[in-house]
Amino acid sequence: MAKVIFGITLMLLLTTLSSSITNAQSTNTCTNHPFQSNNQQQPNYKSCVDLPSLNSFLHYTYSPATETLNIAYRHPVGGSTGPATSKWVVWAINPTSKSMVGSQALVAYRSPIDGTLTAYTSPITSYGTMLEKGDLSFNVSELKAEFSNGEIVIFATIKVSINGSTQVNQVWQEGPLSSDGTPRMHSLSGDNVRSMASLDLLSGVIAPANGGSGGFGTSWKNTHGVINTMSWGILMPLGVIIARYVKFFPSADPAWFYLHVGCQLTAYIFGVAGWATGLKLTSGPQHIHHPTHRCIGTTIFSMATLQVLALFVRPKKDHKYRVYWNVYHHSVGYATIILGVYNIFEGFRILKPDNVWRVGYGGVLLGLVVSFVVLEATTWYLSFKRKRIANVAEENKSSINHV
Template identity: 30%
Template sequence: MNRVAFVFFAIFLLRDHCLLVLSQNAEECNSNINFNDNVQFDTTAMFCQTVWGDKDYVLRYVQAGTELWSFLLSAPNTNSWLALGFSSNGLMIGSSAMVGWIYQNGTAMVKQYYLQDKNPEKVTPDAGELNVKLNSTTVYTRSNRIYLAFQLNTKQPQKSLLYAVGPYGQLPTAKDELRLKEHRDKDSASLDYTTGRSNTISSPYTGIRRTHGALNMIGWGILMPIGAIVARYFRQWDPIWFYSHATIQIFAFLFGLVGFILGFVVEGFIKAEVTHHKNIGILILILGCLQVMAVLIRPKKGSKPRKYWNWYHHNAGRIMVIFAISNIFYGIRLGMEGSSWYGTYAVILALMLIVAIVLEIRLCRQR
């Protein structure tokens, strides 16, 4: 009992410590902070709002001239790069972003990047469509926060803003030509510069993309392995095991086929370069079609060809499941869905693996 009480006491202490750290790093718009000592332009009359509540991002901006706008973005300092992008349609591809970071030796760096594609190799430094005012860029840290400041020469900045934070401790280096590593998290919102209202942007294709991923996950990544488990470990229940196996695999194939078609729809809409993901998906579909055809030409039990048919059917199924699981995780990364998708699918896989291990031990003992 004393140990249980000690554990709960420790949890409460840890929670209070985390809340204290967050409160120390948090910044409110009504905070009386003087930025003029660090920023290259006047910041006294800037509009202010929290734009990414989960990450405690605070954006300040003001129209400083007829064709001049000032921006100051702040966030908790996590030894990562900080980015503010401007998009015409709320999407990453085709937008431009100001990115800032500070090396361990104190050297500060601010660069404009052109976001040509989601592939980090296509995120080009020293490129973009933003007309940045000369000598207006600054990035600095204070009180466990990082600040990115710059000015744009434009009549009206684009209203769709993109926010992103880089991976922990992985800053761009000269060795990699200052290429950005894939962001750790991102958000997007539309900003009305007159009223200051900010609304989260939801991509019109997000639903289709997630449906594509969910169907493939259910079909190729969950139902297909379950069907294989039924076929291997429940043969004593003949012919129920066969009809169950066949029914599960048919539904798996149909789910996967619809998900495969939606993948091409998504690719056509967002013009993303997902060659490897697509090619693996085509391979999985081909293997699935071959499995369906193999059932139609299944030799009779006891015949000589049946041995070779079994070898092909079993191994082709195993290969398909391996490729499917790998491509599902790869697709989650490409879709930038975050830890919730990774975690959910990983838990499902772990449960299926535990069940398979228990059933395999039972099968070995029976033999």
């Protein structure tokens, strides 16, 4: 019954999500959008595409004979015609690869001080760029920006040389401004890491640069998330359930111990791999920086390592220090699981995967919690029943002895 309810809930959730996306796409479209410049209607662009993230749009006219590309890039920043919005926007072409580094960017923002618009060019040479002004590797003319109806629009004419191909690698992005109008680092999760795609200038076909649909894929971040969810979020709690409840039955001794150790060691091995991918993300060219998530992850890995090492100093059952070892082992183990589950949801918040992944892990976690509650109640009942039987037997034995 629970599986049926979960399936229906998941189906309704996905249906609602799909409907919301469809409605959003039907209301936010580039088709027949009028451009106003100095109260004069600009000529319509021959092509337009709804970009697959950040609710952005590209209008363009491409001339193969002259290799000239006229573009109008629309990006919502909010604020309508009211106060200035502290956000910069970028549209760029990367002539060499499908990545951020190497992109030749057109930058625009509305000053948070007086609302004036600024538009300029910026070559992206590193992941830590502050969008400094500079010349691009191709010619750009008629560069300007406008603000209307909560959108910043970048206009430009670009001389593109694509060596007989009709495809360009485009990058579009948004990020915050400091109080003095200096661009700051954009978010490193969600749509901000999905805003790259190739564009066929003749057909208008867009292909995401990562070859995916925006959900969990094969990138380092996604691999990191899947491995750690399996380790700290599923296998580790399962190992605790085995240790706490299977050993309640005398016939399961010592099988429960080997099951528990096997499950926890498997979880730890996965955890080591997850920690390694996390180090690669923070130290590699991506230089992804989420201090809270990283610190909690390092703490979890350290505590789990202590748990594994504790197996080699585990006192025997009748040892006088065994009770202290049990207190340490149980407290560190439960703390590791609690921090692990919290950090998984912190990772969901950072990565922003499709809802089916959140719901899926939520269902697994709910199943573990329900199992824990049911088994806890069952063992308490059986324990009470055993004590009552033992007391009755003791009373009968005492009565026989008196007789």
